Amino acid sequence: MADEKLMSKKKPAYPVSEKLDRYLDHYNRKIEIPIFYDDLLRFAGSVVVYDDNDEDTLWVRVYYEDHERQEIDVSLKKVYSILHSDGSDRIMEYLNVDAVDYCTFGNSKPFRIKIRNILNDNFTYFYVKKTDASRVYGLELEHMLSPYNLNFLVYKDTLIEEHIAGIPGDVFIKEMLPKCTESEKAQLAKEFVKFNERCMIRLLGDMRSYNYVIVPTHDFDHVVYKIRAIDFDQQCFEGKLKVYRPQFFKENYLMVELVREKLQKYSVDQYKVEERSIVAKRIISSEDRIEQLIDICREDSISLDKHVEMLRSEIQAFILDMKFKQCKNMGEILTLGLDFVKRNYENVSMKQIIENKIDIKS
Structure with missing residues (x-):
C-alpha cells in the first residue's frame, strides 16, 4: 500500500494556454458565464455541514450579505441554464439556489451549488472551481477515454463541472x-x-x-x-x-x-x-x-x-x-x-x- 509520501504536499495550478483555450472554444467548452470563482469567495460567514451520522463532511455552507445574495443567486441559476439547458432565462423562475457549500479539504477548494426545481423538488449539483490546465486535460481525457461523457465549462479563471452521481x-x-x-x-x-x-x-x-x-x-x-x-x-x-x-x-x-x-x-x-x-x-x-x-x-x-x-x-x-x-x-x-x-x-x-x-x- 502507498502512503501520503507518494503525493506532493501541494500541487500548483497551471494556466490554460492559448492553444488549449482555442481548443475549448472549438468544442464548446468555453462559454461566457456571469459569475466567477472569486465572486463566491466573498461570503460573510459559514456553518459546518454534517452528514446523517453527525460527522463533519469537510464542507461548510456559506452565506452572503443580503445585498449580494440576490445577484449571486441569479448568476448561479444562469450558470445552471448554460450548463444543462440552452442558456436562456425562461427556466430561471422555476429554479432556486438551495445551498452554496465550500470545501475546506483538498487542492481545488471547490464550491458545490445545489439547484432545485421548485415545481417538483428535483435537485442537482454543479461545482465552481479555479481553472487549472491539468484538471482540464483530465476532464477531456475522461470524456474521450472512459465510458462516460462529461459536461463542463471553462471561462477565464473559472471552471464549472457537472455533478457526477454515485x-x-x-x-x-x-x-x-x-x-x-x-x-x-x-x-x-x-x-x-x-x-x-x-x-x-x-x-x-x-x-x-x-x-x-x-x-x-x-x-x-x-x-x-x-x-x-x-x-x-x-x-x-x-x-x-x-x-x-x-x-x-x-x-x-x-x-x-x-x-x-x-x-x-x-x-x-x-x-x-x-x-x-x-x-x-x-x-x-x-x-x-x-x-x-x-x-x-x-x-x-x-x-x-x-x-x-x-x-x-x-x-x-x-x-x-x-x-x-x-x-x-x-x-x-x-x-x-x-x-x-x-x-x-x-x-x-x-x-x-x-x-x-x-x-x-x-
Missing part, C-alpha cells in the same frame, strides 16, 4: 461493501481491475477511495457496479508511477483484497487486456479530437521537471520501451503511453485477421 468510494467500502453478495464482490473486483488499468493508461493520479464513486445500476435480477473518477486534479502531475495506479493507495486496501480473494491471475490479466482494448478503440474512434488535445499537451507545462524525469524512467522500466527516455514533458509521456496501447491493440487485431485467413484457407 456513492463515494470511501463510504461504499465502509458501509456497503460488507453487505454485498459474493457475486457482487466478484463483480466489484473486476471493475476495480479495469478502473486501475484505465487510470494508469491515461495517467490519472490520486484515485484514493474518496476521489471516485461507485455507481450501482439495477439490471433484471442483479445490480451492476461501475467505478467513476470524480477528481481530475492529478492528471499528469506526479512523478511516481504508483500514484497513477489506485491499487497502491492504502484507502483502497479492501478493494485490492477483494481482487486477491475473488479473481485468479488469469482473470486479472484478461480484464486488463479488455480495458486496454476498449481504451484503444476509444482512441481510434475519437482520433482527430484526441490528437488535437495531445498535440497541445505536448507543448504545455503541467508538471515539474523532476516529476517528468522520474515518471519517464519508471514507465520505461515498466514497459521496456526506450522511447520514453527521450520525453521532455508529461504530454510526450502521455502520447507514447497512448500510442503504445493503440499499437499493441492494432498489432494483435492484425495478427488475428491473418490467423483467421490462414484457418479459412486451410
